[in-house]
Amino acid sequence: DTGVSQDxxxxxxxxxxxxxxxxxxxxxxxxxxxxxQTLGQGPEFLTYFQNEAxxxxxxxxxxxxxxxxxKGSFSTLEIQRTEQGDSxxxxxxxxxxxxxxxxxxxxxxGTRLTVT
Amino acid sequence: DQQVKxxxxxxxxxxxxxxxxxxDYTNSMFDYFLWYKKYPAEGPTFLIxxxxxxxxxEDGRFTVFLNKSAKHLSLHIVPSQPGDSxxxxxxxxxxxxxxxxxxxxxxxxxxVIP
Numbered sequence: 001d002t003g004v005s006q007d008x009x010x011x012x013x014x015x016x017x018x019x020x021x022x023x024x025x026x027x028x029x030x031x032x033x034x035x036x037q038t039l040g041q042g043p044e045f046l047t048y049f050q051n052e053a054x055x056x057x058x059x060x061x062x063x064x065x066x067x068x069x070x071k072g073s074f075s076t077l078e079i080q081r082t083e084q085g086d087s088x089x090x091x092x093x094x095x096x097x098x099x100x101x102x103x104x105x106x107x108x109x110g111t112r113l114t115v116t
Numbered sequence: 117d118q119q120v121k122x123x124x125x126x127x128x129x130x131x132x133x134x135x136x137x138x139x140d141y142t143n144s145m146f147d148y149f150l151w152y153k154k155y156p157a158e159g160p161t162f163l164i165x166x167x168x169x170x171x172x173x174e175d176g177r178f179t180v181f182l183n184k185s186a187k188h189l190s191l192h193i194v195p196s197q198p199g200d201s202x203x204x205x206x207x208x209x210x211x212x213x214x215x216x217x218x219x220x221x222x223x224x225x226x227x228v229i230p
Contacts, residue, residue, distance in 0.1 A: 004159070033216065042120070042205050042220025043160065056216060091159055104150060105218065107159035 002026060004108035006092050012114045013082055020078045021111045025094030032075050033093040033105060034067055036060065043091055043107075049075060050097075082115045089113075119143045120208050122221035131230050135193040139206030139221055142187065146208040148215060151180060151191045154203045154223070163204075164191070196228045 005024040013019050025032045030051055035043040046065070047057045052072040061067075064082075069075040079086055089112050093105040121140045129135045137151075147168040152160035166173040166180045166189070173180050179192045193200055203223040209215035 031216065040222060042207070042222050043218075044220070045217045048216040058217075093159075104162040104165060106162065107152075109157065109159045 004092055004094055004106055006090075006108040006111050008111055009109065010112045010114075012116065015084060015115055016081055018078065018080045019082060019113065020076055021090055021092075021113075023075045023077070023092030023108060025074070025092070026096075026106055027073075029094035029096045029103070029106070030072075031095045031097050032069055033095075034075070034077050035091040035093065035107075037089040037091055037110070038087075046077075079113075082113075084115045087113055087115045117142075118221075119146075120206055120219050120221040122204075122206055122224050124224050125222070126225040126227070128227045128229060129196045131198055131228055132195045135191075135196045135200065135226055135228070137191040137193075137204050137206075137224050137226065139189045139191075140187055141189075141208050143208070143210065143219075144187070145210040146219075147211075148209045149180070149182060149189050150207045150209075150218065151178075152205045152207060152220075153200075154205060160205055193226075196226075198228050198230050201226055201228045 007022045033048040034046040037043045046061050049069040064080045067077045089110040091110045093107040095105050096103045150165040151163040154160045164175050164178045182189045203225045205223045206221040207218040
């Protein structure tokens with residue numbers, strides 16, 4: 001299976017700790033996205049990369065959040081000084097754009113974060 | 117301010133019958149719409165999309181209808197199967213199929229009863 005892979009699947013952390021999530025997109029995709037989903041809501045856009053460049057950030061992405069995609073392949077999302085309100089499912093997605101046949105977003109299975 | 121609304125949190129349908137899931141949007145700049153299906157403990161899976169230049173798109177058992185004047189779209193599943201039981205999300209974007217930012221509704225949980 002060459003879908004979007006996320007690690008870990010679950011993370012429980014204490015308030016104030018830092019956490020880092022990893023996403024491996026579909027290999028030929030040039031765009032990588034991070035979304036967040038809380039209970040009873042649809043996914044909400046956080047940020048996206050075109051190759052290694054981070055081109056857009058949502059206002060939902062506070063200063064405690066940082067995302068990287070150093071070589072245009074995998075990405076990491078770090079949350080510093082976690083708060084209980086950060087508890088959510090963090091979804092990564094990827095797509096291929098700009099080749100004349102844009103693909104829809106393909107999502108991974110997410111990382112469920114619980115901040116206690 | 118919810119720009120994409122799925123007003124039915126849940127829907128139950130008998131196997132073999134038609135399932136109709138509805139979605140309304142408020143942002144007239146949206147020009148591309150998608151439906152995703154989500155099983156528990158999995159990420160959303162793309163089902164079908166439609167551009168605002170069309171009013172219907174069909175893929176096998178799934179058909180999406182778009183009514184731009186009413187800012188309304190619907191997903192029809194015919195015939196419904198037990199494996200279709202999942203949460204369905206409607207999503208929209210304002211920059212066509214190459215958009216990076218999708219706005220999702222809250223989802224409708226479909227239960228197909230054998």
